[in-house]
Amino acid sequence: MPNSWSSSRLDLHITLDAAAGRRAGLESALRQAIRQGRLPAGTLLPSTRGLAQELALSRGTVSAAYGQLVEEGYLTTRPGSGTKVAEAAQCAQAPACRAPAPATPRHDLRPGLPDVSAFPTRAWLAATRRVLTHARPEVFGAGDPQGRIELRNALADYLGRTRGVITTPDRIVITSGHYQGLGLLSGVLATNGTRDAAVEDPGHNLFREVVQRAGLTTIALPVDTHGARVDALTQRTGAVFLTPSHQYPTGVPLHPGRRRRLYAWARSTGGLIVEDDYDGEYRYDRRPVGALQGVAPDHVVYCGTASKTLAPALRLAWMVLPPHLVQPVTRAKQQADLYTETLGQLVLADLITTHAYDRHVRAARLRYRRRRELLLGRLTAHPGLTAHGVPAGLHTLVTLSSDGPTEDELLAGCAQRGVALRGLTELRHDLDGRPQGLLIGFAAPSERAYPAALDALSAALAPAVGAVRQPA
Ligand SMILES: Cc1ncc(COP(=O)(O)O)c(C=O)c1O
Numbered sequence: 001m002p003n004s005w006s007s008s009r010l011d012l013h014i015t016l017d018a019a020a021g022r023r024a025g026l027e028s029a030l031r032q033a034i035r036q037g038r039l040p041a042g043t044l045l046p047s048t049r050g051l052a053q054e055l056a057l058s059r060g061t062v063s064a065a066y067g068q069l070v071e072e073g074y075l076t077t078r079p080g081s082g083t084k085v086a087e088a089a090q091c092a093q094a095p096a097c098r099a100p101a102p103a104t105p106r107h108d109l110r111p112g113l114p115d116v117s118a119f120p121t122r123a124w125l126a127a128t129r130r131v132l133t134h135a136r137p138e139v140f141g142a143g144d145p146q147g148r149i150e151l152r153n154a155l156a157d158y159l160g161r162t163r164g165v166i167t168t169p170d171r172i173v174i175t176s177g178h179y180q181g182l183g184l185l186s187g188v189l190a191t192n193g194t195r196d197a198a199v200e201d202p203g204h205n206l207f208r209e210v211v212q213r214a215g216l217t218t219i220a221l222p223v224d225t226h227g228a229r230v231d232a233l234t235q236r237t238g239a240v241f242l243t244p245s246h247q248y249p250t251g252v253p254l255h256p257g258r259r260r261r262l263y264a265w266a267r268s269t270g271g272l273i274v275e276d277d278y279d280g281e282y283r284y285d286r287r288p289v290g291a292l293q294g295v296a297p298d299h300v301v302y303c304g305t306a307s308k309t310l311a312p313a314l315r316l317a318w319m320v321l322p323p324h325l326v327q328p329v330t331r332a333k334q335q336a337d338l339y340t341e342t343l344g345q346l347v348l349a350d351l352i353t354t355h356a357y358d359r360h361v362r363a364a365r366l367r368y369r370r371r372r373e374l375l376l377g378r379l380t381a382h383p384g385l386t387a388h389g390v391p392a393g394l395h396t397l398v399t400l401s402s403d404g405p406t407e408d409e410l411l412a413g414c415a416q417r418g419v420a421l422r423g424l425t426e427l428r429h430d431l432d433g434r435p436q437g438l439l440i441g442f443a444a445p446s447e448r449a450y451p452a453a454l455d456a457l458s459a460a461l462a463p464a465v466g467a468v469r470q471p472a
Pocket of ligand 1: 112176177178179180204243248276278305306307312316317
């Protein structure tokens with residue numbers, strides 16, 4: 001018969017075999033739970049008094065069962081710390097009950113990841129305390145599919161001040177990451193009759209796939225040293241997805257002439273511009289170029305994220321939408337997962353309004369700028385590698401010369417030395433034989449780990465010897 005009991009604030013579920021007798025039945029049920037890994041090593045068991053009460057057994061029966069299992073090595077007992085499942089019992093009997101933590105790369109130079117070891121834990125804790133101290137009960141109830149008004153208010157001010165975005169809070173929708181936002185928006189466009197969407201080539205493969213899965217046909221928009229070739233947009237193209245401040249992955253900003261051409265295309269065709277401003281805060285040689293949205297707010301969807309400024313784990317991103325898209329995207333968000341988790345939104349709103357967010361971004365900008373310089377310094381030792389892009393963002397693209405080692409060879413060398421980064425090929429829309437390359441992130445390692453990561457990278461790139469051409 002199954003029994004649940006709670007004692008010492010512990011809940012546990014076991015099945016007692018009535019036919020086995022009271023003490024033997026309890027011993028056997030506990031043994032089985034430990035063997036199956038349902039009671040992992042270190043688990044504190046209920047007190048003999050509590051367990052006896054819950055199972056309607058005598059305390060002596062429970063004590064005797066515990067004693068027997070201590071002798072057999074399943075349990076340990078120490079005065080003052082109660083009875084626990086023994087480590088040895090766990091290893092011998094249920095080795096697979098705890099999944100190991102996933103391996104993290106020894107040298108993490110994956111592009112696009114911030115240094116999460118510098119997450120502003122203290123500021124986040126202080127903001128959390130403020131939020132919880134002042135929270136009205138409704139905060140813990142059902143959330144708003146469009147996103148908490150506190151965060152939308154904070155973002156409307158922040159994006160206007162720092163990125164030149166023109167918006168009011170009612171045009172913002174909060175999503176669980178840009179990944180989700182892009183999927184929702186693409187779904188709405190597909191439902192409303194958009195068929196063809198232009199995407200940058202090369203561009204982020206995951207995001208391209210999101211657009212395709214939503215039912216849009218993606219058309220490759222080639223990228224050159226001036227950014228996306230917007231002259232290739234046609235009357236038929238319903239939407240264009242771009243990273244204009246810092247093209248992903250080449251790192252070039254969209255040329256001012258192309259920006260103008262893009263606005264003209266949107267105005268004359270009614271096409272929609274979707275601006276992914278994923279790392280717009282990080283420009284190292286000058287003030288960042290303002291968002292496209294600030295010039296044509298009725299033709300542009302502006303997308304931002306906390307994944308690069310704070311941490312991808314927060315899953316907090318936002319879209320600033322033209323008025324006609326606010327309601328359909330909010331409805332799509334509600335249908336997808338009701339609303340984004342509320343407390344994180346309130347904490348982020350607090351960080352932004354108290355300017356702790358600005359301070360964190362400014363400090364990160366200084367660190368990443370120095371790291372990028374260190375990386376480019378190292379790359380000068382390798383001929384056949386050409387670094388691209390302006391001083392910005394969290395990664396650098398290097399392309400390979402045709403007479404040196406291939407992308408696969410260099411990636412294999414990196415993997416051997418525990419260096420994680422990405423190849424350019426998988427970011428191509430059309431997988432033809434155009435220049436191969438590597439995307440090297442310079443932000444993810446902690447400050448302490450970064451020099452060793454650069455050493456390992458230099459060693460892995462040794463086959464590509466000589467002088468790198470610096471970006472213009
Ligand atoms: C080009 C680009 N845009 C946006 C994002 C942010 O995505 P998310 O907010 O889902 O973490 C990333 C993160 O990898 C990215 O590389």
